[in-house]
Amino acid sequence: MRRRRWLTIGLVLCLAACAVAGGLVAAGWAYFHPRFDWRQGIVYGERRGEPLTLDVLTPPAPNGLGIVFFVSGGWKSGRDSIRPWLLAPLLRRGYTVFAVCHLSQPDATVDEIVADVSRAVRFIRTHAADYGVDPDRLGATGGSAGGHLSLMLATRGGPGPAASADPVDAASSAVQAAAVFCPVTDLTDLTGSTEDPGDGGPPRNFRPAFDQEPVDLARWRETARDLSPLHHIAAGMPPVLICHGDRDTLVTLEQSLKFRDRALEQGCDVTLRVVENAGHTWLTMPLDVMRCAAWFDSRLRGP
Numbered sequence: 001m002r003r004r005r006w007l008t009i010g011l012v013l014c015l016a017a018c019a020v021a022g023g024l025v026a027a028g029w030a031y032f033h034p035r036f037d038w039r040q041g042i043v044y045g046e047r048r049g050e051p052l053t054l055d056v057l058t059p060p061a062p063n064g065l066g067i068v069f070f071v072s073g074g075w076k077s078g079r080d081s082i083r084p085w086l087l088a089p090l091l092r093r094g095y096t097v098f099a100v101c102h103l104s105q106p107d108a109t110v111d112e113i114v115a116d117v118s119r120a121v122r123f124i125r126t127h128a129a130d131y132g133v134d135p136d137r138l139g140a141t142g143g144s145a146g147g148h149l150s151l152m153l154a155t156r157g158g159p160g161p162a163a164s165a166d167p168v169d170a171a172s173s174a175v176q177a178a179a180v181f182c183p184v185t186d187l188t189d190l191t192g193s194t195e196d197p198g199d200g201g202p203p204r205n206f207r208p209a210f211d212q213e214p215v216d217l218a219r220w221r222e223t224a225r226d227l228s229p230l231h232h233i234a235a236g237m238p239p240v241l242i243c244h245g246d247r248d249t250l251v252t253l254e255q256s257l258k259f260r261d262r263a264l265e266q267g268c269d270v271t272l273r274v275v276e277n278a279g280h281t282w283l284t285m286p287l288d289v290m291r292c293a294a295w296f297d298s299r300l301r302g303p
Contacts (some may be wrong), residue, residue, distance in 0.1 A: 001134050012029040027148035031204040034091050035060055036084070044168075044233060045116060047103045052116055053122070055099040055133055063094030066133035067156070068121055068175065070142035070149045070280035075113055075209050076104040086286060090141075096133050098124050110227055117149050118173035123158060125171045137300045144251060146278065147183030147242075151229035151259070154178040154238050154257060177299040179241040179292035182251045182280055184260040187224035192252040230255075233262050238268035239299045243288045245278030269297075 037058040045052040062091055067090050071077050082099045090097055100120040102113045121138065128135035140150040157174035163169040187203075190196040195203035202212040202220050210227075211219055225231050240263065244256040256272055263270040273291070 010250075016199055029193060031092070033085060034088050036091050038084070041079070045119045046101075047108055047112060047116055049231045050103055050107075051090045052103065052120070053079065053101055055079065055101075056121055057084060057087060057091060057097040057099065059091045059094055059096070060133070061094055062096050063301075064126060064132060065095055065137050065139070065296075066098055066128070066131065067095045067139045067141055067296065068098045068100055068124060069149075070117055070146035070148055071099050071101045071138065072113075072146040073144050074095065074105075075102075075110050075145045077101045078104065086188075086289060089286070089290040090296070093140075093293045093297060095293070095296065105206070107279050109210075110118055110206075110209050111223070112150050114149065114227065118153060118157065121153060121157065121169065121173045121175065122168050122171040125245065126142055126168045126171075136176065138175050139177040139179065139296050139300055141179050143181035143183075145184070147180030147227065148185070150175070150178045150180045151183050151185060151240070152227070152232075152292075155229045155232035155234070155241055166234060168292055177236060177239050177241075177296060178278065179243075179295055181243050181285070181288070182245065182248055183197070183229070183256065185229045185255045188227045188231070191252060194249050194251075229257050229264060231268055233259070235264060235268065236265045237266070237268045239271075241271045241273070241292060241295045243273045243285075243292070244273060245280065247277060248280045250280045 026203050028234045039056040041053045042056060043051045044054050069087060071081050079101055087097050102108065105113065108116070124138065126136045128222060140153055142150045153173055158170065158171045161171045162170055190203060190277055195205060198203045202210045202213050207213050208222055210220070235299055242256045242260065244253050248297065260270045262274040277294050
């Protein structure tokens, strides 16, 4: 009888544990699959005859603020890489998300890609009223190459030519906050990266992306500095949050440490979250996206 009682208790506990686990899985699935309106394939420009597009993801109760998500890994991009579930924390907090794609390298150089995503922000700002967002409170986010593009705009974004006939080109490409993952910040020093060629040259697997076939070291040094957010930090830079794994061998943690330290010297608002035992990606990244969403609240909502 005693044995049967313990077996019964064990079975009940096992069923209860399964029910709790199932409930947690269901709750997690529901959280990362929020309702939203998805406007796809909006053309914001063109490059070599190819349309450049962005998607607009609008939550049911928008807060009037926009986050520009740069869909870019290795400076390659495509609409099939947009993962709405990863953007769920932003959508649930009411942010309208602009998922910006660009022509992938090597069909476009990184310099051209920076120009094109700048055009995307100018386009969003020009049409902000159409999307129900404040043009003066836009955030940027992305990982790896997407993080690099975000920081390029955080450090170099600004008004276009006032005399431009196209109102989009005349608008500002500046963002008011950036939360990024594992960004490239200093192309002039790739020490420790698996992409370091060892001679101060361009990343070994990205030479065509920087128009460096064949390598021209003199020209590369100029290009590398021009495309390195670290070398454009100045007082007044918008707030930045960086999440970076301490075991990243592609984009080393040193890239983010140097950016943070130089920004702090300039009196800028930069926070670095070091993720222990993490490489270039990690399983709990969705939790860090949640942290980024909360951080955007503190930097974009205003008084």
